[in-house]
Amino acid sequence: MAGEQPSLAVIEEEARLAIAEARSLPALAEVRARFLGKKGSVGAVLRGIGALAADERARVGEAANVAKDRIEALVAERRAALEAGARDHELSARRLDVSLPGVRAPRGHLHPITQIERDIVAFFTGLGFAVEEGPEVETQWNNFEALNIPPDHPARDMQATFFVDGGHVLRTHTSPVQIRAMTGRQPPFRFIVPGRVYRNDRSPRHSPMFHQVEGFMVDERVSFADLKGVLYAFQRHMMGADVELRFRASYFPFTEPSAELDYRCLLCSGAGCATCSQSGWIEAGGCGMIHPVVLANCGLDPERFQGFAFGMTLDRAAMLRFGVPNIHLLFEGDLRVLGQI
Numbered sequence: 001m002a003g004e005q006p007s008l009a010v011i012e013e014e015a016r017l018a019i020a021e022a023r024s025l026p027a028l029a030e031v032r033a034r035f036l037g038k039k040g041s042v043g044a045v046l047r048g049i050g051a052l053a054a055d056e057r058a059r060v061g062e063a064a065n066v067a068k069d070r071i072e073a074l075v076a077e078r079r080a081a082l083e084a085g086a087r088d089h090e091l092s093a094r095r096l097d098v099s100l101p102g103v104r105a106p107r108g109h110l111h112p113i114t115q116i117e118r119d120i121v122a123f124f125t126g127l128g129f130a131v132e133e134g135p136e137v138e139t140q141w142n143n144f145e146a147l148n149i150p151p152d153h154p155a156r157d158m159q160a161t162f163f164v165d166g167g168h169v170l171r172t173h174t175s176p177v178q179i180r181a182m183t184g185r186q187p188p189f190r191f192i193v194p195g196r197v198y199r200n201d202r203s204p205r206h207s208p209m210f211h212q213v214e215g216f217m218v219d220e221r222v223s224f225a226d227l228k229g230v231l232y233a234f235q236r237h238m239m240g241a242d243v244e245l246r247f248r249a250s251y252f253p254f255t256e257p258s259a260e261l262d263y264r265c266l267l268c269s270g271a272g273c274a275t276c277s278q279s280g281w282i283e284a285g286g287c288g289m290i291h292p293v294v295l296a297n298c299g300l301d302p303e304r305f306q307g308f309a310f311g312m313t314l315d316r317a318a319m320l321r322f323g324v325p326n327i328h329l330l331f332e333g334d335l336r337v338l339g340q341i
């Protein structure tokens with residue numbers, strides 16, 4: 001029976017070839033089982049030992065164990081080679097091409113109104129003004145009466161008001177913050193007030209919500225000359241050193257005297273164009289000396305204190321600076337528009 005078994009030398013040679021040809025770890029495991037497993041060829045030789053003559057048993061048994069060790073060593077060698085190959089393959093498959101151009105992540109920016117607002121606030125804080133804010137739902141006292149606009153005063157028609165219940169309104173301007181800031185405090189005051197305001201008004205140039213900046217200064221010797229100096233410096237900052245300004249007499253209930261500040265249209269240099277409605281000038285905002293009644297409404301002695309105030313729309317400045325033709329484009333949040341600014 002032992003004579004029918006292939007010799008150990010043949011088994012070892014077959015194993016060497018099969019191991020060398022195993023292309024993967026599972027294939028190698030199969031080859032190992034075929035030769036060294038319980039039912040493998042080497043095992044068959046060992047099982048056949050019982051049928052051998054006594055003096056043969058030890059020799060064949062030892063030779064089989066030596067063959068088994070050699071085959072085991074060949075399997076280990078091949079396994080190491082296959083594992084290294086798999087690692088190399090994986091590394092090359094996952095290789096990064098660091099020379100590929102990157103994909104730039106889209107980057108946002110501050111809203112144009114925020115940019116202008118921060119610019120203005122930075123300018124005035126540089127002049128020693130402090131930022132003051134107030135609520136958008138305001139009492140009629142602060143929004144109108146205290147600012148010298150009594151209930152049946154025609155000036156209320158200048159501002160199409162949104163009424164809220166309980167005698168409140170959506171503030172129609174930032175001027176009520178003058179009242180809040182001055183009541184119960186003692187001058188000197190230098191305040192700048194950015195904020196949202198609301199009017200029942202809609203057109204390509206008007207939005208029911210827009211932004212104003214109010215500024216005011218109160219002390220014992222504040223004059224219209226101070227107002228002019230501050231506004232000239234401010235407009236030069238906003239529009240450039242050679243901006244041309246004019247103060248035009250006007251009327252506001254809360255200032256006396258009152259003026260409107262215009263600057264020479266930058267697009268047509270004053271010749272007249274669509275942006276300035278052919279007038280050559282663009283309104284920058286209203287201003288004046290704070291009315292004595294307003295100071296008294298805040299508990300201040302108008303004989304002792306005077307002040308100037310001004311108010312302007314931010315949105316128009318943003319439209320001009322960024323070339324936005326329609327105010328609503330600023331508030332629709334359309335990234336195709338905002339991305340161009």
Ligand code: DAH
Pocket residue numbers: 172173174175214215252254255285286287288309310311312
């Ligand atoms: N509150 C005014 C408005 O909304 C703007 C204004 C004009 C504010 C003159 C002032 C000022 O402080 O002095 O139309």
